[in-house]
Each structure stands twice: as structure tokens, then as C-alpha cells.
Amino acid sequence: MQALQDDTYRKITALMYSAIGLSFSDSKKPLVSSRLSSRIQRLGLEGFDEYFALISGGQDGGEFQMAVDLLTTNETYFFREPAHYELLERELTASKPRSLAVWSAASSFGDEAYSVAMLLAELEQKGRIGSDWQILGTDISDRVLRSAGDAIYPADRLRHVSPERLRRHCLRGEGDSEGLVQIQPALRRHVRFGQLNLCEAIEGLGPFDVVLLRNVLIYFDPPTKRAVVDRVLTQLRPNGLFFIGTAEGRVPCDTPLKSLTPGAFRKVAG
Ligand SMILES: C[S@@+](CC[C@H](N)C(=O)[O-])C[C@H]1O[C@@H](n2cnc3c(N)ncnc32)[C@H](O)[C@@H]1O
Incomplete structure (x- = not known):
């Protein structure tokens, strides 16, 4: 050729x-x-x-x-950038929401959405959040979304998941499925996936209490980054939490945000 x-x-x-x-x-x-x-x-x-x-x-x-x-580059794994999960736990423990809507806005294979689901299931069990919580994962790639719905992963992708979480939230494959892990149905019930192009208008999706837009901005040029961030932030409630990748630098947008820790922000109430 x-x-x-x-x-x-x-x-x-x-x-x-x-x-x-x-x-x-x-x-x-x-x-x-x-x-x-x-x-x-x-x-x-x-x-x-x-x-x-x-x-x-x-x-x-x-x-x-x-x-x-x-x-598209779909690199992802469970509990990537653990400081964000720690911050989320602290914030939710303080605010004790009765219901919670979370958006993983470039979800890839779903590792991020199911990581949040593990954390929320545990916070629910400890009585720190209510039982009404949902996570939406979206991506442009069909291939990753099909896989995210199946919720089956090579065990290595869960290398940062504690043994206790693995026992509680995952099924281990046997025989032909040796080396694979599937997320338990009880957790999957809270998570759904759909296709969404971040570069097109977003309608009828939110509002969300937490939005993760991590490790996708690096593939966009500066004007696209700004437009995508502002568009995504229209779906986040005032005072909601917003996460980008810690390596993605300053968040380029016109929406007022308060910086919390690297890559973590609160949307300022307007
Ligand atoms: C590197 S992964 C990030 C996965 C996860 N957020 C994380 O931090 O581990 C980037 C994802 O962004 C998706 N993506 C790229 N351009 C997009 C677009 N215009 N709209 C929606 N998703 C897009 C890719 O398909 C890919 O799955």
C-alpha cells in the first residue's frame, strides 16, 4: 500500500x-x-x-x-488520579446529598464511571449519601461504549482497586474468562452509557452535581478546549464539582470556577 x-x-x-x-x-x-x-x-x-x-x-x-x-485514544483505568476520588469522598461526606447525578463526560471503557460507582455505593452504605444516585458515561467512540455496557475488564485495569472493593463489587472470571473481571449487577444498575459528541450542542442531559471531563482536553486545540469546557459546564449545577485531568493545566473557560486541588473545581453560583 x-x-x-x-x-x-x-x-x-x-x-x-x-x-x-x-x-x-x-x-x-x-x-x-x-x-x-x-x-x-x-x-x-x-x-x-x-x-x-x-x-x-x-x-x-x-x-x-x-x-x-x-x-481516538481511549487509555483509562480504575481509580486513575486517586486524589480526585479522595476529594469527592470528603466533599460528599460534608454535604450528605440525598440524591446525586454524576457525568463521566469522556468515559472511554467505563473505568472512571464504575470507579465513582464503587465509591458512591460505599458512601451510601455508610449513610453519607442517599440511595438515589446515578452515573452517566458518554463518549464519541461506539467501540468503547459497547464494552463499557458489558463491564468486563482485564484484571490489570483494576490494579488500583483495593482487594476489599474487588471482593465487594466484582465477579472474577473462571475457565475461559480467567484474568477477566466483571462489575457486579448491583453496581451496574446505577450506571448507564450513551454516545455524545462534546463538540456539538448538548441538550436535555443535566443538570449534574458532579462532572468529570478528564484526560480528553489534551486532544483539543485551545479554542476547542474552551468551547467544550463551557458547553459541558452548562450541565453542572451551581456549586457542583468539576474535574479535569491533573496534567491538563489551567482550565480554559468563561464559566466562573473556584479551584480546589489540581484538576478539581467548584462551579461558582451565579
Ligand atoms: C483518554 S480517554 C479518557 C478516559 C477517562 N476520562 C480517564 O480519564 O481515564 C479520552 C476519551 O475521550 C473520547 N473523546 C475524544 N473526542 C471526543 C469528543 N469529541 N466527544 C466525546 N468524547 C470524545 C475518546 O473516545 C476517549 O475515549
Whole structure:
């Protein structure tokens, strides 16, 4: 197959930028090429130009979504950035909400949503929050959302989950499923997933008490980051908690926020 040419690379990345906000610098060309090439071969296409024509044509039989699935980076694991879970526990212990709505706004495979669910189930059992709590996980990638609904994970992804939490909230696979872990139905009942593009208008979703938008802003350019953060924050209640990745720097937005700890904020009541 012919190598990915600069002009075709620019057309593919411009399409991804306009549709889902992802910014690819020139240095990402080898990555894009390697992620798409086996798919192009499997489809029996001649090369990247033909693939671009397919995904940009509008009559692609789902191939555009397949390209999104291939080009998004979905790295995640349970209890990533533990300081955020500790802060959430402290804040909820202090406020003792009777009901709680949480949004994991770039949920990937669901590790983050189920980590929050484990924490909330324990806070409920200790009487620190009421029993009416729900978590919504959304993502642009179909592939990760299908997997999140199944709630089955390689055990390694739960490496930061304590043995007690594992016993309480997870089922261990046996035989063919050795090495896999499934989240218990009692926890899954509180969590649902759906597709949502952060770069499009968001309607009828919130309001939420807690929003996690962690480790996705790094893939956007500055104007997209700002628009996404302000759009997401319209769904957060005044005084609600907002989290981004600790490595994502200052949060670029016009919505007033009070900084709590790195990557954690409270929406200022207007
Ligand atoms: C690196 S994962 C972060 C997962 C989790 N929040 C965490 O911190 O571990 C980033 C996720 O953002 C999703 N994503 C990228 N662009 C998006 C968009 N425009 N709308 C919604 N989700 C998007 C990707 O599909 C990917 O699953």
C-alpha cells in the first residue's frame, strides 16, 4: 500500500477536527497511518485516498464511526488520579446529598464511571449519601461504549482497586474468562452509557452535581478546549464539582470556577 501522503493526511485530520474536535499535529502522521492502514487493507481498498473518499462521502455504511474508533485514544483505568476520588469522598461526606447525578463526560471503557460507582455505593452504605444516585458515561467512540455496557475488564485495569472493593463489587472470571473481571449487577444498575459528541450542542442531559471531563482536553486545540469546557459546564449545577485531568493545566473557560486541588473545581453560583 502507498504511504500516507501529506495532503491526504491533512484532509483526514481536517475531517476529524471539524467533526469531533481532535487536533493532530504533523508529528502524529505515523500514528494515524498505522492506525488506519490495517483497516484499509481489510476493506480491500487501494489506499488512504480511497479511504478518505469513503469516510467523507456521507454514504459510508458506518465507516466514519470506525475511523473515529480507530483514531481516538481511549487509555483509562480504575481509580486513575486517586486524589480526585479522595476529594469527592470528603466533599460528599460534608454535604450528605440525598440524591446525586454524576457525568463521566469522556468515559472511554467505563473505568472512571464504575470507579465513582464503587465509591458512591460505599458512601451510601455508610449513610453519607442517599440511595438515589446515578452515573452517566458518554463518549464519541461506539467501540468503547459497547464494552463499557458489558463491564468486563482485564484484571490489570483494576490494579488500583483495593482487594476489599474487588471482593465487594466484582465477579472474577473462571475457565475461559480467567484474568477477566466483571462489575457486579448491583453496581451496574446505577450506571448507564450513551454516545455524545462534546463538540456539538448538548441538550436535555443535566443538570449534574458532579462532572468529570478528564484526560480528553489534551486532544483539543485551545479554542476547542474552551468551547467544550463551557458547553459541558452548562450541565453542572451551581456549586457542583468539576474535574479535569491533573496534567491538563489551567482550565480554559468563561464559566466562573473556584479551584480546589489540581484538576478539581467548584462551579461558582451565579
Ligand atoms: C483518554 S480517554 C479518557 C478516559 C477517562 N476520562 C480517564 O480519564 O481515564 C479520552 C476519551 O475521550 C473520547 N473523546 C475524544 N473526542 C471526543 C469528543 N469529541 N466527544 C466525546 N468524547 C470524545 C475518546 O473516545 C476517549 O475515549
